[in-house]
Amino acid sequence: MPAIWRAMQEADLAEVNRIADLVHPDLPERADIPAERLRLYPAGCLVLDCNGVVFGYAVSHPWHAGKPPALDTLLGALPNMSAHYYVHDLALLPAARGTGAAREAVAQLVAVAAQAGLAPISLVAVNTSAGFWQRHGFR
Numbered sequence: 001m002p003a004i005w006r007a008m009q010e011a012d013l014a015e016v017n018r019i020a021d022l023v024h025p026d027l028p029e030r031a032d033i034p035a036e037r038l039r040l041y042p043a044g045c046l047v048l049d050c051n052g053v054v055f056g057y058a059v060s061h062p063w064h065a066g067k068p069p070a071l072d073t074l075l076g077a078l079p080n081m082s083a084h085y086y087v088h089d090l091a092l093l094p095a096a097r098g099t100g101a102a103r104e105a106v107a108q109l110v111a112v113a114a115q116a117g118l119a120p121i122s123l124v125a126v127n128t129s130a131g132f133w134q135r136h137g138f139r
Contacts, residue, residue, distance in 0.1 A: 002050065003048050003049060003099070004049055005047070005058070005105055005108050007042065008059075009047075012047045012054055013038070016054070017031045019054065019056065019091050020057075023093070024089075024126065024127070027127075028072065030072055033072060033073075037088060038059075040061060040075060041060070041062065044059065044109065046058040048096055050096075055093045055101070056090070056092035056093060057089070058089065059088040060112065061085070061086060061088065062118055065082075065120075068122065069086070069088070083117070083118060090105055090109075103136070106136045121138075
């Protein structure tokens with residue numbers, strides 16, 4: 001599957017929401033959540049594109065250390081003085097799993113955070129993803 005991570009566009013949001021519903025059926029979020037994150041911090045929003053078809057997405061942004069945003073909650077604005085980076089979601093359709101795409105997404109998100117001078121990076125591992133994140137240096 002020759003796919004690339006690229007900047008998320010507003011036109012991708014319907015697919016992002018469809019993938020979110022498929023990958024996280026027990027953790028639903030309203031459609032305006034990814035749209036707001038894209039508006040607030042486009043540099044942290046990516047999609048996995050294979051010949052014009054979206055197979056995954058990543059959403060991340062600066063945030064307060066130790067206080068992840070509540071699920072399905074609009075942020076309104078990003079903190080002015082944050083030195084911390086938060087990965088809100090990384091989701092792949094089954095066809096994209098095991099291809100190295102998730103590893104590439106993590107590397108790109110780490111690079112986005114580093115370029116913005118944001119560290120550390122945190123997240124909340126959901127479903128069965130804790131092992132994946134631990135293999136990528138998260139605790």
